[in-house]
Amino acid sequence: xxxxxxxxxxxxxxxxxxxxxxxxxxxxxxxxxxxxxxxxxxxxxxxxxxxxxxxxxxxxxxxxxxxxxxxxxxxxxxxxxxxxxxxxxxxxxxxxxxxxxxxxxxxxxxxxxxxxxxxxxxxxxxxxxxxxxxxxxxxxxxxxxxxxxxxxxxxxxxxxxxxxxxxxxxxxxxxxxxxxxxxxxxxxxxxxxxxxxxxxxxxxxxxxxxxxxxxxxxxxxxxxxxxxxxxxxxxxxxxxxxxxxxxxxxxxxxxxxxxxxxxxxxxxxxxxxxxxx
Numbered sequence: 001x002x003x004x005x006x007x008x009x010x011x012x013x014x015x016x017x018x019x020x021x022x023x024x025x026x027x028x029x030x031x032x033x034x035x036x037x038x039x040x041x042x043x044x045x046x047x048x049x050x051x052x053x054x055x056x057x058x059x060x061x062x063x064x065x066x067x068x069x070x071x072x073x074x075x076x077x078x079x080x081x082x083x084x085x086x087x088x089x090x091x092x093x094x095x096x097x098x099x100x101x102x103x104x105x106x107x108x109x110x111x112x113x114x115x116x117x118x119x120x121x122x123x124x125x126x127x128x129x130x131x132x133x134x135x136x137x138x139x140x141x142x143x144x145x146x147x148x149x150x151x152x153x154x155x156x157x158x159x160x161x162x163x164x165x166x167x168x169x170x171x172x173x174x175x176x177x178x179x180x181x182x183x184x185x186x187x188x189x190x191x192x193x194x195x196x197x198x199x200x201x202x203x204x205x206x207x208x209x210x211x212x213x214x215x216x217x218x219x220x221x222x223x224x225x226x227x228x229x230x231x232x233x234x235x236x237x238x239x240x241x242x243x244x245x246x247x248x249x250x251x252x253x254x255x256x257x258x259x260x261x262x263x264x265x266x267x268x269x270x271x272x273x274x275x276x277x
Contacts, residue, residue: 027251034244041240056241060249067246069221070228076139077214077224078207081146086200089154090192094184096155097162098170112156115149119212122148130217137219145213150203157202161195162188197261205254225250 033041035052060067096108126145127136135141169191170183178186189196211226218227229246232239 027255030244030247030251033240034248036241038241041244056245059242060245065242067225067228067249070223070225071249073139073142073218073222074208074224077142077146077222078204080143081150081207082200082203084143085147085150085154085203086196088151089158089199090189090196092155093158093160094162094188096159097165098167108156108159111152115152115156123212123216127216136217137222139222141217142214142222142224145217146207146210150206153206154199154203157199158192158195161192165191201258201261204257208254209250 032048034056035054036050037053037055040047040050059065096104096111126148130136130141130144135144165188169187170180173183173187174180209226210224211230214224214227215230218224225246229243229250232243232246
């Protein structure tokens, strides 16, 4: 049996190595390039022998190129959108998982189908609404825009987590005198913490990396990091040093957050693999 499974194990390891090379090498190359001198980055023959420098990072935080406000806007928009989406998604997902009515499966599919809609289908309606309500060009508008794709995803994935919990756990709490809110907050919610972590991380990544909505709805005072990166690419030149530096700044926080909560993230993705109802 071990001989038969040996080719399979070798194939899995080879595939894993290819995937790691495909994903890790570009990130490492970007990190190395961000500390290379400018002439080394554009050299015809790449070299790993150079004197590291932080000039590209200093340039991003000096003069008219200061990306500090862009970072603040990204943190506020992505963070607020994630918190709201996870909070409302947990409540709606729990209610949907514990409710019994005809066509519930269709409701769950309709919710996630709104997340599948192409961006072009929602940009124009949102633009008209934001212009009429004064949200266009504001950070609050970006938060609402991010909720249009984060909230359906949060509801759908939290519904799958709560659907896997035995209803008897909350019923026992209700028999002991707990209110429905207490049963949800003290019994059901702690049991789906991996799901909450998974949902929060994915919503944060979606919002943090967004460019299309930021390019459409942000204003001079509400532009995010992806917008700052796009401004380094012009028709006359591309500042590769600053571009790789800002790329590192965009990617590094998401990688660090993923590493910190990796145990919950893996557990959450595993538990949510079966959507149940």
